[in-house]
Amino acid sequence: MESKNKKYSVCIIGGGASGLFAAANLLKKGLSVVVCERNAKVGRKLYITGKGRANITNACPANEFIENVVNGKKFLRSAIYSFPPEKTEEFFENAGVRLKTERGNRVFPQSDKAADIIDALLKACKGADFLFETRALRFRISENEDSDLPKVIALETDKCDIFADSYIIATGGVSYPLTGSTGDGYRLTCELPLIQKYEIVPPRAALCPLLSKDSSAELYPVGLSLKNVACAVFKSERDNKPVARDEGEMLFTDKGVSGPIILTLSSLINREAFPLVLSLDLKPALTREVLDARLLRDFELYKNKELKNALDDLLPRSLIPYLIFRTGIPPEKPVNSITKEERKKLLSALKGLTFTITSPAPLSEAIITSGGITLTQVDPKTMRGKLTDNLYFIGEVLDVDALTGGFNLQIAFSTAVAAITAIAQR
Ligand SMILES: Cc1cc2nc3c(=O)[nH]c(=O)nc-3n(C[C@H](O)[C@H](O)[C@H](O)COP(=O)(O)OP(=O)(O)OC[C@H]3O[C@@H](n4cnc5c(N)ncnc54)[C@H](O)[C@@H]3O)c2cc1C
Numbered sequence: 001m002e003s004k005n006k007k008y009s010v011c012i013i014g015g016g017a018s019g020l021f022a023a024a025n026l027l028k029k030g031l032s033v034v035v036c037e038r039n040a041k042v043g044r045k046l047y048i049t050g051k052g053r054a055n056i057t058n059a060c061p062a063n064e065f066i067e068n069v070v071n072g073k074k075f076l077r078s079a080i081y082s083f084p085p086e087k088t089e090e091f092f093e094n095a096g097v098r099l100k101t102e103r104g105n106r107v108f109p110q111s112d113k114a115a116d117i118i119d120a121l122l123k124a125c126k127g128a129d130f131l132f133e134t135r136a137l138r139f140r141i142s143e144n145e146d147s148d149l150p151k152v153i154a155l156e157t158d159k160c161d162i163f164a165d166s167y168i169i170a171t172g173g174v175s176y177p178l179t180g181s182t183g184d185g186y187r188l189t190c191e192l193p194l195i196q197k198y199e200i201v202p203p204r205a206a207l208c209p210l211l212s213k214d215s216s217a218e219l220y221p222v223g224l225s226l227k228n229v230a231c232a233v234f235k236s237e238r239d240n241k242p243v244a245r246d247e248g249e250m251l252f253t254d255k256g257v258s259g260p261i262i263l264t265l266s267s268l269i270n271r272e273a274f275p276l277v278l279s280l281d282l283k284p285a286l287t288r289e290v291l292d293a294r295l296l297r298d299f300e301l302y303k304n305k306e307l308k309n310a311l312d313d314l315l316p317r318s319l320i321p322y323l324i325f326r327t328g329i330p331p332e333k334p335v336n337s338i339t340k341e342e343r344k345k346l347l348s349a350l351k352g353l354t355f356t357i358t359s360p361a362p363l364s365e366a367i368i369t370s371g372g373i374t375l376t377q378v379d380p381k382t383m384r385g386k387l388t389d390n391l392y393f394i395g396e397v398l399d400v401d402a403l404t405g406g407f408n409l410q411i412a413f414s415t416a417v418a419a420i421t422a423i424a425q426r
């Protein structure tokens with residue numbers, strides 16, 4: 001096998017968001033860097049972030065940032081406080097990218113082009129060696145004279161061996177595998193010939209739609225988007241304490257539900273046992289009593305109409321047939337003959353229309369992978385794996401994930417800086 005004769009200070013496996021950010025910052029410290037990337041070019045996932053606009057960070061204070069982390073809140077504290085969102089903004093502004101902040105503190109390049117972020121990173125990586133179409137296969141390790149921990153001495157790839165003082169795994173998760181993230185980082189780590197093994201928290205889909213068998217019902221309102229609704233997820237119909245709840249916008253899809261609040265909920269519930277029950281409150285701003293009074297008023301107004309034609313003031317047209325179907329009331333029933341019992345059923349459907357959630361969408365379609373390298377085996381200050389002397393983990397390969405809004409890219413950048421700072425200090 002061909003061998004790169006040069007010995008580098010640092011070998012980075014993966015030229016994605018975290019790997020490129022690490023490389024750029026290592027070069028600033030005067031260290032020699034090689035990036036091993038299995039694709040023909042870097043940043044394939046970065047290119048599609050924020051619908052091609054790259055929501056690179058969230059301009060909120062570090063404490064608020066941590067609230068948006070789902071897994072790894074405690075672990076990420078040090079990295080986020082040491083390298084908070086404003087430092088990311090500073091980095092890109094200094095690299096010549098003009099930024100703008102949109103609703104919810106979401107930061108984007110002013111050009112709305114993720115490609116500009118990749119170009120800026122590549123420019124900042126000038127001086128690093130890039131090995132493209134080179135897939136990392138396994139590490140070679142040996143005993144270490146300077147420490148009790150074994151040391152990685154080489155990375156074997158499908159093209160050559162790479163030698164470095166330190167190795168950074170920046171291979172991402174397993175979602176959107178066409179971008180290059182197929183879980184190689186987990187395999188590389190698990191297959192290390194160590195007595196105590198690195199462990200992987202099983203990867204799960206996060207920030208993704210939820211699947212529901214109810215979507216196959218004939219009147220299910222596929223394509224309908226609802227604003228200002230609330231969704232709560234319960235372990236069963238009998239539970240009254242939700243596992244998670246959110247308010248905002250949602251969407252009915254041909255396979256279940258999606259939209260902003262569903263993406264959030266998917267991250268909060270993906271470690272629960274499925275099936276789960278999703279309860280949709282169509283009128284979260286109104287109490288049952290107020291809504292009942294509203295129904296009575298509308299029924300008085302439309303007393304000579306059929307039920308299916310009497311709910312337009314309350315609901316979008318395409319939802320009415322499905323909602324009535326779920327109550328079991330005949331849609332043609334005249335409003336003036338609706339019983340109190342039937343009105344109660346309508347009220348219950350309006351305040352808690354339930355759906356059986358069978359699972360999250362497939363992991364390959366998830367925006368984020370939840371799960372990854374177990375955090376107890378990584379030092380949160382340096383991102384150094386605790387079972388080896390010179391192996392670091394950054395970005396989505398770790399068991400960390402956050403909600404939408406630029407938090408996940410910031411995690412990639414902050415963990416990269418934690419690792420490179422520690423490496424530079426060695
Ligand atoms: C559709 C979509 C939109 C998103 N939008 C946003 C957003 O707007 N804001 C936000 O904060 N987050 C967003 N994210 C999440 C964000 O993109 C990721 O969290 C981030 O890219 C993770 O960075 P990473 O460096 O850990 O992994 P990645 O960016 O996935 O990079 C991993 C790299 O490693 C390479 N690699 C893998 N295995 C090997 C191997 N064996 N050998 C060599 N190279 C290898 C891959 O080819 C890849 O280039 C989005 C994700 C998706 C899928």
